[in-house]
Amino acid sequence: MNIGFIGIGKIATAVIEGLCSSEIEGAKLRISPRNEENSVRLAAKYLTVTRMESNQEVLDHSEIIVLALRPPQAEEVLRNLKFRKEHLIVSLIPLIKHDDLAAMTAPAGKVCRAIPLPPVVNHNCPIPLFNAPEIVVDIFNNLGQPLMVIDENQLHAIWTLTCLITPYYDLLQELSIWTTDHGVDKTIANQYIANLFQALSYTAQIADPIEFDELAKHAATPNGMNEQAGKAIRADGAHSAYREAADRILERFPKEL
Ligand SMILES: NC(=O)c1ccc[n+]([C@@H]2O[C@H](COP(=O)([O-])OP(=O)(O)OC[C@H]3O[C@@H](n4cnc5c(N)ncnc54)[C@H](OP(=O)(O)O)[C@@H]3O)[C@@H](O)[C@H]2O)c1
Incomplete structure (x- = not known):
């Protein structure tokens, strides 16, 4: 299982640290080169983490793509990337809805949304998920307690609590x-x-x-x-x-x- 990360800031770093210190098996993490300091450190620390040359290289070597960009940067970054039908997108971005994400990442086959928080480093965090397939639930099970939310209005109300x-x-x-x-x-x-x-x-x-x-x-x-x-x-x-x-x-x- 190859999991790619676009945007290696605070939350992606916490998720990567949490996964790498969890019992997840067979996961290879391909990470984007930005933020430079975080991505260099993570790749040096964990054998299963590889810092790629570009965002596109992350996509080309991963099936599951975690988006951890800030909302204002996301659209421009995503529109300049070539997604594949096999891609499963996991967005951590609060203000962009499923259908808009699906348009920005077309022809990716599936888009879901997730709200991990920094306590995932301790594998103890409730993680609301919207539209998540079983494989995403399994991944987040390594980081805390997945909680399925059935529509995006409810997801946004819960996101507000964060x-x-x-x-x-x-x-x-x-x-x-x-x-x-x-x-x-x-x-x-x-x-x-x-x-x-x-x-x-x-x-x-x-x-x-x-x-x-x-x-x-x-x-x-x-x-x-x-x-x-x-x-x-x-x-x-x-x-x-x-x-x-x-x-x-x-x-x-x-x-x-
Ligand atoms: N922090 C949380 O607890 C949390 C929880 C759930 C969801 N989220 C959401 O997750 C997203 C990221 O949050 P964050 O707190 O991790 O923010 P952050 O620390 O600012 O991380 C954003 C990252 O995106 C990178 N980036 C900017 N342009 C890029 C590009 N063109 N290609 C690749 N990477 C690029 C930035 O790199 P540079 O530093 O080089 O600019 C930075 O490392 C936001 O939408 C946030 O709302 C955050």
């Missing part, structure tokens, strides 16, 4: 500052904060069904501290701020016809 990574770590940083301001050693504070949120997420993750409102109620003893904090934070508009930010991000995605 924009909460920075606000999430910002929140943890704010809590870290608050905790250290109250005299706690920074290492202890950060270990506690990271592990607390991990433990709470794990409890939700293994619940069946997953009902966040039940988990919130369960922790909120009447007149207790969780109830007090929950009410105060909601009343101050923190939840509305998250919803409004998500609404603005979703507006950037193309709409279903």
Whole structure:
């Protein structure tokens, strides 16, 4: 199985690192020469990674093509490449829909979309997939938990959630500052904060069904501290701020016809 990558930036690097440190068998990775620093480093580090001379060479030596370009660059790059009918395209690009990608990569036989995130390097990341054949699901199984999404509007709503990574770590940083301001050693504070949120997420993750409102109620003893904090934070508009930010991000995605 030859997997080609066009665009070796942050996310392609994470996917390549994740695959190369996974148990995937028989995968040869052909990568484009840009970004130079990343592609040279990856090819030097892993025997199964080959840095090709050009994007076209990647296509000529691969059947599965992962597109990890930024949206403004993608169309021009793709229109200048010669795809084959046998190509299976896996696009990680958020703002270009399936049908437009299919037009840009014609006559490639199949186009699907995927949302891996940097935690794929740890093989632990939910990976929403749209229109993905079994072989793509199998590949992403090596990087985390594939999640099939049945239409592109749903894919875009889920993609919007990926924009909460920075606000999430910002929140943890704010809590870290608050905790250290109250005299706690920074290492202890950060270990506690990271592990607390991990433990709470794990409890939700293994619940069946997953009902966040039940988990919130369960922790909120009447007149207790969780109830007090929950009410105060909601009343101050923190939840509305998250919803409004998500609404603005979703507006950037193309709409279903
Ligand atoms: N970062 C994430 O967590 C994440 C997650 C899911 C999806 N995505 C999506 O994946 C795409 C890439 O994101 P990223 O964060 O990896 O961005 P990035 O770090 O900017 O990577 C884009 C890469 O494309 C390369 N490139 C530019 N023109 C090229 C060309 N003509 N031929 C080959 N490569 C070229 C750039 O190389 P140079 O450095 O040489 O210009 C750069 O390495 C975006 O559409 C993004 O929205 C990102």
